[in-house]
Amino acid sequence: MAAQPSTAPLRAPTPSVTGQPTASPVALSPIPLPDSLNYIGLFLTLECNLNCSYCINDPQQLGRRNALFPMDGKSARKGLTPEQWVAALRRLPFRPGLPITLQGGEPMLYWGGQGLGLILSQVPHYFDLLTNFALKPEVFARYLNGQQAKLQRDAPYPSIRVSYHADEMNRAWNGRGFEALVARCEALRDYGFRISPRKADSDVGIYMVEHPQNRVTAEMKAAYEGRVPFETKEFLGVHDGKLYGRYLYPFSTDLIARGIYPTTLQCECRTTELLIDPMGFVWGCHYYLYEGWSHGGPLREFAALEQEGFRYARHGARIFAGRAMAPVGHLLDPDFAMAELEVFRPCKQYGRCIGCDTKIKNDRFQSYYDRGIPHTSVQIRNIHMPADLLGQIDNLEQTRRFFSATAKEATPMNNALPAAAARKRVLIIKPGYGETLDPDNSGMVSLGDILRTTVILHLFPPQDYHVTWVVDQKGVALLKGNPFIDRLLVINPFTPHLLLSEWFDIVVNFEREPGICAVSDRIPAWRRYGFRLDAQTHTAVCYDHADEALSFTTDAEAKRRKAKSWSEILYEMLGHRYAGQSYVLGYQPRSAISHDVGLNHLIGHKFPLKRWPEPYWQALHDELATSYSVDWQQGANDIEDYIEWIAGCRLLVTNDSLGLHIALGLGKPVIALFGPTVAGEIDGPNLTRITPPLPWDCIPCVESSCSQATPCMQHIPVQMVGAAVRAQLSRQA
The missing domain is CATH 3.40.50.2000 (Glycogen Phosphorylase B;)
Known part of the structure; x- marks a missing residue:
């Protein structure tokens, strides 16, 4: 049995034998994993030695695999170093029943084939390996550096799952693709692996996708019987206009592929899995991951984040500002926490979901087969389902709970939306309990601080933004009737629950109270400004642009000597330049000068x-x-x-x-x-x-x-x- 990892803080690696540049050492604490976590998927590389016509990495199944993830450009850095992976994976607690699944691309190719052994030798975890067996058995075994035990665990299925791709493997192995693959699997017996025709007794098994063009021939059956386990796996997706697979959410996979609707829809979603790409970014679903890596991947963003010590929670919004799809975190971010995966985030790509994310299946607790509880890798809610599609849904009553309350009014993304829906949604959290730029923690409501925060409302003109302002009851009179504010939300014990059920384009939190920061961080949103919670110290830290503002609350001398006005600093916290805008009063007096x-x-x-x-x-x-x-x-x-x-x-x-x-x-x-x-x-x-x-x-x-x-x-x-x-x-x- 592998040893339990130390709970002492770790440090991000510095360059060693790899010669790759890394960030300065930063203390990395363990990341607690929820008991409900079902899967850890680590994409070591998205490069592959095959170019199959069908590939899960190619969401539209257009045979573009080599174009999307080319093998050339060897000088380009396309993944974490082994040392960085060790630092990242040591943060994850060891659990015998929750292996880390290595996949790709072809994971055997990582770091010139030697990467697996370098990683496995330095971490305590068990691993599963999804591979097409790109390396010869003896080479694969040599590169493992004696770490075979990390790929052997008590499970009802093999840890090394080898995929068979008829066209590509027959091309590579002179028409004997399947026989050669069986022989490679069988040869692992000589290198310490268990090989048996029973999958529960074998460390290695072969799988083939039940694509309509794939067939299990008599020759294949004769080759595997009595030697290695062989199974077919359900084909997910659209082929020749037909949808294959069973899905929980209507049209999630085939809305666009089958021409059911001209545009994707809006929804909110979150993942039940920890999906990590080659650079260590954590993604909310497979579609975002694959699309984020199409045509090169987030290499420039990675370089920028590395310069910031991998602090994605603080700098990610700025670094990924120009990308339509962004990850939810980075595994080397000292502030990363699994709570990031619990947040329902707004999405505009419903209808292009990868089949493995929305198909009905078991989780690792056999929830579906044993208890009839359907599990999906991604949970989806508030789908803006157009009214003209409702009649095409067979199980409408069972799935209606996934639709937004205004589903009957939903419209396609590219059509003209009603004025309220077209505006971006902004949440401003300023009840007034602590002054934004003062070290005040008295809890007394500062009405002056509420009022002078209204200067930022000029950044959100009513024709373009729908603004919700969270305020204490004492501050309502200052904001009531404000032409820039659509909704005043008076804070009460139930307010956090309400906000966590909504989503916003922008969240601005100008309160440093840890409990408020914790709620603010979990509200689904695309962009965040102001203050957030440090998961390790449970104190307020800041998002991009707010470092100087935070310093004024902790350094009295800096506050005394600052040469900027309060309004100027608030604007800078939002990434803007102040130009003399005034406060915006809600109440409009009627008194003449007396x-x-x-x-x-x-x-x-x-x-x-x-x-x-x-x-x-x-x-x-x-x-x-x-x-x-x-x-x-x-x-x-x-x-x-x-x-x-x-x-x-x-x-x-x-x-x-x-x-x-x-x-x-x-x-x-x-x-x-x-x-x-x-x-x-x-x-x-x-x-x-x-x-x-x-x-x-x-x-x-x-x-x-x-x-x-x-x-x-x-x-x-x-x-x-x-x-x-x-x-x-x-x-x-």
Whole structure:
């Protein structure tokens, strides 16, 4: 029995005998596997020595195998090095009943034939091998480096499953293809393998696909009987307009191939298998994997990801931005977790599914034959089935549960969609529990942070985007009626369950609370921005473009010295350049201007140091009241009343608080007083910033307590503020 692998953190390999470049060493922790995982498929290479007319790697079965996966270009790097595979596979826990299935292409060709032995000798797992026996038996055995036991396990079928391809093998072996294949299998007995005509007692067996053009001849039967196991396997797909195989989801494989519908359909899907391509990318289904590798594969993307230490969760969206089909992760990503496979993701290719993904079959627990529970490699839901196809489905009542609630209204992908469906779906997660660029973890709702996040809404014009915003109940009044927001989702204990049942084109998460990050990461989406969860440390980390923003929450000095506004940083987190866009208020006040100056003197409980002393406010009132109409802050207990009061001010004098952001959102001239907070974070066309005229290095301290004898806000003179008010009102006049 193979030994249990160590649970100590591993490290990605550095160059050794292979001479191949690899990333710098990065600690790699084991990846827990769910008990329900049914299959681990490792495509060591997609190159093959045969060019069969029928090949599962050629989704449309057009005889293009050599064109899609050419054998030339030997200098091009087309797979992980053996050292990298060892580092990746050692992350997977050893399970005797869950082998790693090596396939391709032809896996015997990997690394010049020597790759299998190099990998098997360094990992504890059992392996299955799907092969056409490209190497001679003695060469294959020599390259295994004595690792035969890794291909021998207690199972009801052979671990080495050899496929027979009549046309190609008869061509290669002078018309004696099947006899030569049987002889090669039998010869493995001399190299430590069990060979028996009973498949349960044999390490090797021969299989042939039941393609309509394939026949089991009398000569073949005479060749294998009493020597090696031989079986036929169900042909899956379309041949001469006929569909072969039994499938759970209607038209999943033949919608396009049989001309049933002119375009593919939308759906959501997830895999029950761990599918790994030659570069270590993890894919959501066989179709995406094969199409992702057609005509060369993601070689440039791999090179870019390698430069980033294989951190696909952080950089994958950017690196694969130009590709229609992208993987779900990478096995050398320190942050990769099997939870990525549990997410239902939006797909626009329903109707081109590979037969092995949607056929009804057993899982490794015999669920179908023993309990009548159909298993498929890919689970699919919310299929946008056109109404005119429903009448062609024989088992409509049994399969209706897989269709979207609006299936009767579904339309083909290339036709004009209804306006709402044509818009991209965006989810913004900003309930306000933690300020985006502050190390705040108080859990108190920051209404100001919610409001200033609305600046990003300009990136999602209503004619092109359908926006859902997740918000705390306290923030609803700020966002209600916002012309950019289609749905306000007030957060409650059931909100995560609702979001996990939906899908979005874009998810923006500006909350760092680990529980929120964990839910956000699992919501089906094409693109993600902001913060995510580190599966190892259970803390918030960031997606592309948000590294600087995250640093401000952990490095007080970086936050103090930053030279960018809050709005500018939010735009950069989404990969855009800020150009002076304003906040977008939901509530639209009706008040006319009723007084010249509003004194917004109150402050929230979270940061009392921001408040200018009350006697100073009174002195300012008395000074200004001789020349202007001055009013004290109103609406402290009602957001709408508060907005109406600010709307009635010609100019607002304010602490660094919610009122400051509301006034900027309304386009008001503002005199803002800053001390412990960063004045440069706020900008606006009519904003005047006043800071304490002090040489103190601690300003701004970004702290909730003061180390000085008197807080800095007490050093802002009333006369300075009064002069700024008079100057601003003179300019307005």
